[in-house]
Amino acid sequence: MAFTSHSKLPELNTATILLVGMQGIGKHRLAGALLELNTSYSLQVRTATHLPLPAENSESRPRIDFVVFLLDANNNMSISKTVASAKELDVSYFLGRACFVVLNATSESLHCTDMSNITGLCDAHDSPMLCGSLQDENQRKCLARKLLCQTEVSSGFKHAVSPMLIQATKHTYEFMEPL
Amino acid sequence: MTSAVVYKVRHVRRHQYFSWAESQLKWQGKAWPTRRHTPYTKTPKSRRLHGKSSKLERTPVLPAGDTHSLKQLTSKTWHVYQVTPLNNFQHSAAALRKYSRHLSAALQAESHKGIGVDLESEIGDRAIFSIYKGLATSPDDPEAVELTIKAKGRSRVSARIICNAILCSVGSEHRDELAERLTMLPVLLVKGTAAVTRYVISWLQAQFDCHIRKMTFNPMALVWMVSMWAGISTGDKSKTVELLYTLPKAVEGLSRITLTIDATDAKTLWDSVHDEESVDFTADEVTAFIKALEAHFFHHFKIHLAALTLSRIGTPIVYIGSEGRLKILSEKAIHAVLQHITELVRDNFCRAS
DSSP, X not given: OOOOTTSSOOOTTEEEEEEEOOTTSSHHHHHHHHHHSOOSSEEEEEEESXXXXXXXXXXXXOOOXXXXXXXXXXXXXXXXXXXXHHXXXXXXXXXXXXXXXXXXXXXXXXXXXXXXXXXXXXXXXXXXXXXXXXXXXXXXXXXXXHHHHHHHHHTTOSTTOOHHHHHHHHSOOSOOOOO | OHHHHHHHHHHHHHHHHHHHHHHHOOBTTBOOOOOSSOSOXXXXXXXXXXXXXXXXXXXXXXXXXXXXXXXXXXXXXXXXXXXXXXXXXXXXXXXXXXXXXXXXXXXXXXXXXXXXXXXXXXXXXXXXXXEETTOOOSTTOOOEEEEEEXXXXXXXXXXXXXXXXXXXXXXXXXXXXXXXXXXXXXXXXXXXXXXXXXXXXXXXXXXXXXXXXXXXXXXXXXXXXXXXXXXXXXXXXXXXXXXXXXXXXXXXXXXXXXXXXXXXXXXXXXXXXXXTTOSEEEHXXXXXXXXXXXXXXXXXXXXXXXXXXXXXXXXXSEEEETTSEEEEOOGGGHHHHHHHHHHHHHHHHHHHO
């Protein structure tokens, strides 16, 4: 049974982030950077190489507040795995509780696919795309801060701001030429 | 009331862009919508295959006895550079003589500067510009230009060639009009020592007001090229299809993996992937071809090649490295390869502008 954003009760003063990315992409480095940040609540980071999560231990697993997909533009396998994993995530997460992090987006000479495929993936799931790097500490910290900002919203620590509100204000409800 | 209207509008929009995207690009059997504002352009869905019934507008006419001149392009390692349109470049014999004179003078002046300091970086003293016939295939192509730089060795009497460069444009269709004074010769092939290459490039940049940059091929481009040309056999048994993958630095004790396939096997696979009637090679065919190779490799070695970086490819007709090195093996393939590179350079320009 796939987990949904409302299938479990939240724990008191806790936010949980799930990092999904293939092996060796740097999930633990990012997790380290996330945990180093000072937060007034306790932050938990879980990692997975792919979704769906195994059925065992699903009882003891805390509620996941925010899902981060890590993918590397220079690595074909990480892209195809992310595509497969994103399909498995419950649709309630794509209402402001998930985001895609693209690594190595700037090194175009090593790209394995067109960037339009990656932006298309994010657009199809209507989720934000962050470009970043895990190479040096400052960049990691910067990326961690951006992620934490979104996590705070999705776990309800920002007063009166819900992920749905962010999602709703993302679009300008106007007539636009078709994409 | 308003919300109902809004809902309807969004619904229509989604429907429109999904159907549009479907026709635009397919990736792993799935169609993505595309964003409007990104600095990236996408690779075309299919590319022309040279060979059977290519859209080659006219076969280049070679003067008799000149066939050997194309042969000198083959079996040598060239460095590929991309060149923005040349300003005020003329093809007339008088103009070429003038350029030769200017560059020779510049080279002599430069080499006097460095005398006794750096004996290794000899940059020659005589430059010759000439028309290189037989490369241009479409009526829009300007004739290719060859640049030879000779040096008189200290002890030797006869001059020897220390640098060879060819500026060319093969099979380009003019998608946009160029200004009167500009000449589009987007591909520069260079073979020579680093010092003289650097000097010649800076001279060309200053003289013709252009920008010359090393051409690199990303794994996507390499995958395209190996899939397109793997099935073109030259009949030579010793020629193989080769893919060289580099491993991430974190892996110790192993730096690269070379996957070599017999040309006949590659041809069999290629035939099963490619639609024989079609003159185009599509993105789906590229994916299918490379997926098949990766699956085969994984079956035997339990290594996912998709997770590694492709850095060099070899086919029976050409070797290309990601850092911009090119070696054409077959004379027949010269036009196909250079046309593809011309297209890639032009795509790069579209990307940048």
